[in-house]
Amino acid sequence: MLWPVLLPLGGAAGTLLLMKHPRLQRAVALLALLTALAASARLLAEVWRSGQPVVYQLGGWAAPFGITLMGDLLAVTFALMAQTVLLLGLVYALGCRDKVTGYPTFYPLFLTLTTGLSGAFLTGDLFNLFVFAELLVFSGTILTAVSDDPGGVEAALKYFFISLLASACLLLANGLLYATYGTLNMADLAVRIAADGTPPLLPLAIALLLATFMIKSAVFPFHFWQPDFHAVSTTAVSAMLSSVVVKLGVYGFLRMTTLLFVAQAPTIRALLVVAGMAGVIYGGLGATGSQHAKRMLAYSTLAQVGFILAAIGWGTPLALAAAVIFAVNHSLVKAAMLMLAGVMASRAPVKSASFAVLQGVGKKLPAGGALFLLGGLSLAGIPPTNGFISKLAVFSSGIAAGQWAALALLGLGSVLTLIYTIRAFMRIWWQPAEDNQAAAPAKAAKPGDRLLAPTLLLLIALGLGLWPAPLVHLATATAEALGDPALYINAVFGR
């Protein structure tokens, strides 16, 4: 239970000690992530087999007093998803030409990013969640600030500022809940809030938690930092930030509506549907109007998170399962797409992902084009990709819930997705390169980033599209478990 968090943390310490030995350091980083992934997979198998969440009480302190690590189906699924993508992100970093990945502190920071994300998913304590989220924010900020792109520092400053405000909100919500209920253990809080939902500080705490997770997930009114931040960070990192790190907020919303604030959930859900819809349309339009491949994909994340929020907002078991399926599929595909954009940028005459530079660059790399097209079709939800499965799940849950207006907007969002991904494909792989590029010196002969990581990610994605049964079963079981908060609470208290 402890291993998925402890192994990356230990790896971070180990890589920090090995700063003088780059090759050994990389091997240790890879080993730490591989073993962490194996530990998560084992944990998932254990939870799946027993049908019971796995609980670990840190230091042996009984539930409401100590810190609880809590692996229920939702948490473990998200942790496994995050570590799969992070491992492939590390593989990309090992095979890429960015100067950043040569810095001795890159790998320790990458591993603390992993620790923060896995810990935030697996913790059962609200203050512990704050600590892990801070670890995540610090690592992400530094990794972006040292990016090869000169805009990195500015984007990092913006992101760090807004994230500190989010952390302040989370800390304040912690304080409010502690002052009201005298506990920060999520299971204990859930029991006490269900028993008495009238204290005057409770709505304020809910609002602050909502704001926190909205900033973490870059949901529509709090999205303004996200395209900047995700577009300038180095590819291996931006692929992580835009795919799995934004899922922290999604996870928070799922926990809020199904565990902590069950009685207040209808209000939260109504708000999430509206924010999600706004995100779908705004993100779709922003991506369509964008002139920069990575920026386009960052806007696209805004839209895709909107789909997930809409599903969480409908709140039926079918919709919750759809949200989980969508979150997993989006993580895999978005990471792969950003990596492909990075691969093309590394082969462009000027290192940039703007369409003006990338136009026609793909002609030399048709394999990348095939992968990008596959990823684009998956984002838009065309069979036989996994995107089709997630869109199908979201739309069928929406039809079952009778949300016609929302479905129309989601349909519009899907059409926008198809437009911008196909347009990006056309510009990079279809149109002939412009003349000014031919005049540039023959620097394009240098080898670019390797295609291995995005290929593996898209293979997993395609596999989940052709054989969706395991993921669908897992998501359905997760949604069922989410429908019964008593399961989580009893597991924590060892009843």
Next chain:
Amino acid sequence: MELLTALAVGALFGIAIFQILRRNVIRSVIGLILLGNAINLFLLSAGVYNGTVAAYTTLAGPYSDALPQALVLTAIVISMGALALTLALLIIVSARYKTSDLDDITGLRY
């Protein structure tokens, strides 16, 4: 004491939010520091509803709750790291743009 703490927390929050909304980056960072302190003070006050005697110093008296103090300690350490990182970023950004006015930091506006 209660009134004094409440007033101090309120005043700190007010000043912090006013400073955060200023255009000068350095002032916003000062606002962020003040916000952290306001929240820490609030957390600390959340633990004293049972009494103000520190836990385990004497056997008598209603003890104050020790957990918020632990939370505040953690939060202080984190906010110190955050402040150091913010200032480091700020030095680079202000040196690059030769300004501390947020409206002039426009390198990513495209």
